[in-house]
Amino acid sequence: MKNEMHVSFSAQNSNVIFARTIALGFLVNLKISVNVLNEIKTVISEAVTNAIVHGYKNDATKLVEMDMYIDSEELTIVVKDYGVGIEDVEVAKQPMYSTKESEDRAGLGFTIMEVFTDELVVESKLNEYTIVTMKKRYHEE
Amino acid sequence: MNVQMTIRGGTLVMRLKGDLDQASIESLKRKSVDIIDKYYIRNIVFNFEEVSFMDSSGIGYIIGRYTQVKNRRGRIIVCSMNSLIERIFNLSGLKRICSVVENEEQATKILEAA
Ligand SMILES: Nc1ncnc2c1ncn2[C@@H]1O[C@H](COP(=O)(O)OP(=O)(O)OP(=O)(O)O)[C@@H](O)[C@H]1O
């Protein structure tokens, strides 16, 4: 069965838990294993935190967009911001790469997204947008 | 996020409760960073027994505290992690800079023996 949802919320840290919670709510009728749900929660947390912290630099007047699509045991998650953008996506995706090391950042967000999903695509244009698209296959139990 | 902090000698034990993400890390930093310097903390034990979720913000936080104590030749011990958090731990390479043990009792023993 196909299903989709679209939401936007203020770019503030307290909304990271909101994003994780609505994602789980959206998936509640599917019999997805706890393990896979945990991976989904984690990658959403990573993408949304990046949009808030890097994309919008914690400017709560801006909106983060999140879309989710379900189609034949594949979940697609899209997280968008219209913030500063990423100069070189390939560099940004490298493990331990962070432009905010002074703030105790590990530079592992993209690495976790890569490991916990089946596909990760990052599109970005400097000073225009960053769109993170993740695909996750699951099997209903 | 809730935290219970106990200081004994140069050791700070932090019993964490809730989700460790960007929002909770910020309040956790406000509560812990200054204390670690003020009380000249060398060792930090993070008890994850009641933490169900952690993302890379949590990893960054632990690395930051390691940086704070490493010049005092201190060490970081993490205990009671669930399997999800342990996976993120393994992926992060954090085990190179901190020890992972089963429970707080073991952590205390290691520090007493040192
Ligand atoms: N939405 C975004 N907008 C602008 N820059 C971004 C965005 N997402 C990621 N970046 C850039 O890519 C870098 C790497 O991101 P990644 O999530 O891997 O690490 P981090 O966020 O710096 O640290 P961590 O996720 O471990 O806390 C960031 O430091 C930032 O420069």
Ligand SMILES: [Mg+2]
């Ligand atoms: Mg990140």
